[in-house]
Amino acid sequence: MDLNEVMARNLRRIRHGKKLTQEELAHLTxxxxxxxxxIxxxxxxxxxxxxxxxxxxxxxxxREFLTETNPG
Structure with missing residues (x-):
């Protein structure tokens, strides 16, 4: 398990779920x-x-960023 890959997938999934662009998330952070x-x-x-x-x-x-989820 590559934690960078897991983090990348989860970050993208969560950000999309909240309907934010990378630019909007950048502003918030x-x-x-x-x-x-x-990332x-x-x-x-x-x-x-x-x-x-x-x-x-x-x-x-x-922890949600580091937990491997089923991509299905």
């Missing part, structure tokens, strides 16, 4: 849209601090 995009493509690992910022902005428990 104080991160750049490029940074959000790189969603699993090109960059999110630090614990960044994970906290994203989970707070999306109002989800940080």
């Amino acid at each position: 104080g991160l750049s849209a490029r940074h959000i995009g790189a 969603e493509r699993a090109e960059m690992s999110a630090t614990i601090t960044v994970l906290g910022q994203i989970s707070q902005a999306l109002a989800v428990d940080p």
Whole structure:
């Protein structure tokens, strides 16, 4: 299990579920849209601090990003 891939899939799924663009999420977190995009493509690992910022902005428990879900 590659946690970067799991995080990327979950972040994308949760963000889409809340109908936010990468730019909107970037604004809510104080991160750049490029940074959000790189995490969603699993090109960059999110630090614990960044994970906290994203989970707070999306109002989800940080564990939801690291839990592997069935892609079906």
